[in-house]
Amino acid sequence: MVPLERTLTASAVGERALLMTNQAIARAAIEAGVKIVTGYPGTPTSEIIETLALVADSLGIHVEWAVNEKVGLEIASTAAIAGVRGMTVMKHVGLNVASDILMVLGLSGVNGGMVIVVGDDPGGWVSQNEQDSRLFARMADLPMFEPSTPQEALRMTLRAFELSERLKLPILVRTTLKVSHSSGIVTLGPIAKSKTKGEYVKDTSRYYVADVVAQARHEWQHKQMQQARAILKSLNLNPLYLKKSQKLGIVASGAAYNYAAEAVRNLNLQHKVALLKVETSHPLPDDKMKKLLRSTKELLVVEETEPLMEDHLRMLSYELPQGHHAIIHGKRDGALPETNELSYEIVASRFSRLTGVRQRQNKVESDARLAIAEAVPPRGWTLCAGCPHIGTFYALKMLARKTTKGRIANLGDIGCIGLAALPPLENVDSSFCMGSSIAQASGLAYAGVDLPIVASIGDSTFFHSGITPLIDAVVNNAHVCILICDNETTAMTGHQPHPGIGVSATGKSTRKVEIEDVVRAIGVEHVETTNSFDIIETYRAIDRALKHDGPSVVISKGRCAEITRREARKLGAALLSFVVHSEKCKGAACMVCIREFGCPAIIWNGASGKAAIEPSLCVSCGLCADVCVFRAIGPGLSS
């Protein structure tokens, strides 16, 4: 078997490899001779940077985890302005952060090929929302490709680099969770030699983007997009499968196309329905869309998640003589759900309804399915056993009970800390978007809310977008305590490094930015660092901070338990387990460790009516020993 590093750097044209879409995009960047790749972690696209980091040094590519998506786009696109090829990678909400520069890049344009990869999450399974990045391509008026498979992802990303260089416009590639995390066989192409040294040419008529320059460049951008339409038409994209007698047409893209094509095959509809696979989400293939509108009686538009193509088709239909175009079905008329991820099942059942072709029925009666659904025990998200956040938020929870109103407003943020909102801790109140907690806390304070106010934020999130709202809190003297939960990693997205770690994306040691230094430099007067695994110390630190009249910061430091676990595994060292001394455990009368604290390694032994600790999960963090006031929990002896 060929290791991934070899596949990524292989020059053997025509070699076939099994790659995940994210890996195929990484390979495409290599084939394009990319020079600079930036990104910020986020599911579903994190693996692109992680893959490129494996070979960055050997190929001479600058690969970095940027501080946030906006910084990432600014770096890569400016390298492309200097003429080398650049790529930046983010999840859908990252594009919100990067959108400020995105909107200007179409005006300045670039010189080297510049590709922006954005991973959407229909259904919002691993995000704060579902959001359709195709709308961004339309708003920024920049071309966007949408692959359905790993092979297409490679081909289209490569095309995107070439087209970008031709048009001098950045190009977007959009994937969705299901596409990003699917794997398939990919045929490798040649690795291009691209420019490796950037040049800076001063040109205020392009790069000083304001008033008359912006106006002139906006005109230029529109001309470029006209050219884009012509070029895209000449390339063999957006395949249309249309035969004369077909009364029903399907328009689909991305993962939705996969479901549609599968349903066409499974229902044997090849001869009955025409199919348009849309690969350029912007600009859309008007000609083919019109042809399909003219040739069929009904059209079903299958897309995630907004009815973008559907509305566009409706608009195009006004250009056709009345009564000479298909009726359009989709999200607007309720043929397909307006929100959430699509699935094969949803798509196939709509096809079945529209064509009258029955689906092969699954013989199992629904009672059996129902009984199974009822019996399956939940296996939801939780904080890991020994997570430092458990210590921090248990301390905060205990402190809240001691306050006058018995309550602390604890505005949360994105990341593992959000899991402290779940039972039994139930401590974090909210979660909106990266870095929001701090300014939200200030908002509550200025609104005169009569409660102690805390903003809880992770370390990576603090660097991403927590610094500016902290400056705001200092300048306006907001009486809030900012609790920075420093677990020495960007945990939730898979443990990527961040500026506070001192390690680069490629594993090299770098200059480390100390959170405490940053906070002090901003002018926060009350700053304390506490050990997340010491509940009493953390409790006291937050208590003191809340009493400070003005913004205060508590940095709760404790290493992510997953990292502790991995390192132990690497060293081959066994982690000792804590134990419950059952003779001291008060059993059902107490259960504080399970009902209030909730480290997942602490289990309830129904037979003995006492708590116990599952040794395979425990990392010996010692938190629970402090939680049990009867001193029933302590370190175990080595086994």
Add this chain to the structure above:
Amino acid sequence: MVRDRFDLVIAGVGGQGNLLLSRIIGETALRSNIDLQISETFGAAQRGAAVVSHVRLGKSYSPVVPFGMAQALLALEPAEALRQSRFLAPDGLALVNIKPIMSVEVLSGRATYPSLEVIRNLLSKLTSDLHMFDAQGLAVEAGDPRTVNLVMLGALDACSVLPFRTENLRNSISSLVPSNMIEVNLKAFDLGRVALLRLVKLEPSDSALLS
């Protein structure tokens, strides 16, 4: 190939090595010139979430197996067999490891874990081709409890449903696991094969075992 297409769903819990299994099967298919697609759901970084891989051999369009279409369900954990059972075709092959991994909800008493009898009963309503066995025990016997995934792969291979030879699978295993782990993984794979053949009462000759 038994049929021109083979859909497999691998159910497990984070850390059980689902992804390695789909990789082994995928690389074997690649070497055997069989088209394939894999779709994986691996939640966030936390341990213990449900993980599912869909492996589709032969020409397919969606990487996700439609409900009721999988010819085989390989469950590394019994409750996960239930959770992913909607993908299994009526009377499809179901191989289930009987060692439960309790979820936090269960451990803390907020939910109950069904007994193995209940699980067996429920699954047998979906298929008669159900084999539940102690893959965990065999993994321990092989020398490493973490090789449950390979025990299950061996069992699947013994069912002769995969469109490639045992030897090809063994080669993929050897090239995909760290070199110091090859022996124990191959042993787990073989123990899984034998266990399944015993279960279905086909005593293999030793040569057939290694074919």
